[in-house]
Amino acid sequence: MGRGLLILVSGLVIIVGLVQQSISNRIIAIPERTVDYHQETDVQNVANSVLEYGMEELNNNQQWTAGLSESDFMGAEATLQVFNFQDFVNNNPNIPADHDIQNWDQWTLLLVSTAETNSTRAVVEAHITQDSFSRYAFFSNDENGVNFTSTDVINGPVHTNGTLNFSGTPTFNGPVSSPNMWNGNANPQFNGPTNFSAQEIPLPTNNQANQLRTQAQNGGLSFNTNINVVFNNDGTVNISRNGNPPTTFNLNNTNGVISSSDTVTVQGTVNGQATVHSSSQVRISGDIRYQNPGQNSSDVLGIVSQGNINVNQNAHRASGTQDLTIHASMMAIGQGNSFQLARFNDGVTRGTLNLLGGIQQDTRGPVGQFTYNWRGRPVLTSGFAKNYTFDTRLGQMNPPFYPRQSTFSVQYIKEKPVEFL
Structure with a gap:
C-alpha cells in the first residue's frame, strides 16, 4: 500500500512538473509570437x-x-x-x-x-x-428626365452619372450604380447590388474616340465620305461611298475597325468581329443581326459615334415587320449625343425594338412614348416598345478597339x- 502511494505521489509530482514547464514555455512563446505577429x-x-x-x-x-x-x-x-x-x-x-x-x-x-x-x-x-465600356448594358451621363417603366427589364450592369428616374416597377437583374439616389414614385425591383454614392465614370473624350480613326487607318477600313455599310452573313461587308456601287471587303483581312469622318449608315448580318465608327453620326437603316447569336458565338459588333446614333424611323420596314432587331454594343459620345429613334414622337406606333448588347450614351435618348391606362400600365403611343437584353459575352469579350474606361x-x-x- 505504501509503495503504491509512493508511486502515485511520484507520478503527480512529475505531471505537475510537466504542466509547470509547459506553462513556462507558453509564457515565453506568447510574447515571441506576439512580436512575430506585429512584425508580420x-x-x-x-x-x-x-x-x-x-x-x-x-x-x-x-x-x-x-x-x-x-x-x-x-x-x-x-x-x-x-x-x-x-x-x-x-x-x-x-x-x-x-x-x-x-x-x-x-x-x-x-x-x-x-x-x-x-x-x-x-x-x-x-x-x-x-474595362471596356461594352461591359455596360446601360450607361449615361445624363438621364434627360426619361423614366425606366414597368416594361423595362435590364439584365446587365447599369450606371449613370446623373439621376435614374423610375415609374412603376422596372426590374434590374444586374448591378446598378450612380452618384445620386434614384427619383420617382415607383417600386423598382433591384435583384443585384446597388450603389447610389458611386463615383462618376467619364465617357471617352473625342480624342480617345479618334483612336478608332487611327486603328482604321492602320489595318482597318478608313473613309472620309458618307458610307453605307451592309454586313453579309459570309463574313464580308459591302461599303458604298456617296451612293456609288459598293465594294466588298473581307472582315478577316482587317483589324475589324470601319471608320468614316462623315455619316455612317449600317445594317446587315455580322459574321465576325467589327467596330463601326463615325466622327459625325451613325444611322441604323435596318436589322443588325449576328450570324450566330448564341453564347458560344464569336460574332460581335461595336458602334461608336461622336454624334447621335439615330434609328431611321422606317428601319423596321427593311425586314417587312413592325419590329427592329439590333445585335451590338453602341456608344454615342460628345455632349448631348444619344441613341434614339428619329421621329420618336410622330404618333406612329411600331413594334418592339429587340436589342442584344448594350447602350452607352452621353444623354439618354428616346425610342418611344408611353401613356398610362386606367390600370396604371404603360401603353405605347409612338415609336418602339423595348426588349433590351444584355449580351453577357461582353463581360469577357469586346468589339475590336472598343473605348475603354479611364x-x-x-x-x-x-x-x-x-x-x-
Whole structure:
C-alpha cells in the first residue's frame, strides 16, 4: 500500500512538473509570437500602402509605369514594380512566375509591391485593367428626365452619372450604380447590388474616340465620305461611298475597325468581329443581326459615334415587320449625343425594338412614348416598345478597339505569406 502511494505521489509530482514547464514555455512563446505577429502585420501594411499609392498614381495618369523605390517607406525598404503587356511579350524575368493573370492584353497591368525590414519581407500583387465600356448594358451621363417603366427589364450592369428616374416597377437583374439616389414614385425591383454614392465614370473624350480613326487607318477600313455599310452573313461587308456601287471587303483581312469622318449608315448580318465608327453620326437603316447569336458565338459588333446614333424611323420596314432587331454594343459620345429613334414622337406606333448588347450614351435618348391606362400600365403611343437584353459575352469579350474606361478596376489582389529573414 505504501509503495503504491509512493508511486502515485511520484507520478503527480512529475505531471505537475510537466504542466509547470509547459506553462513556462507558453509564457515565453506568447510574447515571441506576439512580436512575430506585429512584425508580420507591420510589413504587410507597408506593402499594401505602397500598392495603394501605385493605384492612385495610375488613376491620375493611366500611362504611369515609374513604380517606386524607397529605402525608408514607413520604416521599411519598399519597391513597386509595374508590368505591362510589353513586359509580358518580352518575357521580363522580374514578372513573378506564380501570377494569376490568365489573359494579358494592352490594358492589363500587374503591380508587385514589396516591403522589407531587417527581419521580414512582404509581397502583394494586383492585377488591374481598364474595362471596356461594352461591359455596360446601360450607361449615361445624363438621364434627360426619361423614366425606366414597368416594361423595362435590364439584365446587365447599369450606371449613370446623373439621376435614374423610375415609374412603376422596372426590374434590374444586374448591378446598378450612380452618384445620386434614384427619383420617382415607383417600386423598382433591384435583384443585384446597388450603389447610389458611386463615383462618376467619364465617357471617352473625342480624342480617345479618334483612336478608332487611327486603328482604321492602320489595318482597318478608313473613309472620309458618307458610307453605307451592309454586313453579309459570309463574313464580308459591302461599303458604298456617296451612293456609288459598293465594294466588298473581307472582315478577316482587317483589324475589324470601319471608320468614316462623315455619316455612317449600317445594317446587315455580322459574321465576325467589327467596330463601326463615325466622327459625325451613325444611322441604323435596318436589322443588325449576328450570324450566330448564341453564347458560344464569336460574332460581335461595336458602334461608336461622336454624334447621335439615330434609328431611321422606317428601319423596321427593311425586314417587312413592325419590329427592329439590333445585335451590338453602341456608344454615342460628345455632349448631348444619344441613341434614339428619329421621329420618336410622330404618333406612329411600331413594334418592339429587340436589342442584344448594350447602350452607352452621353444623354439618354428616346425610342418611344408611353401613356398610362386606367390600370396604371404603360401603353405605347409612338415609336418602339423595348426588349433590351444584355449580351453577357461582353463581360469577357469586346468589339475590336472598343473605348475603354479611364480608370482601372481590380481583378485580384494577392497577399503572399510574409517571409522571416
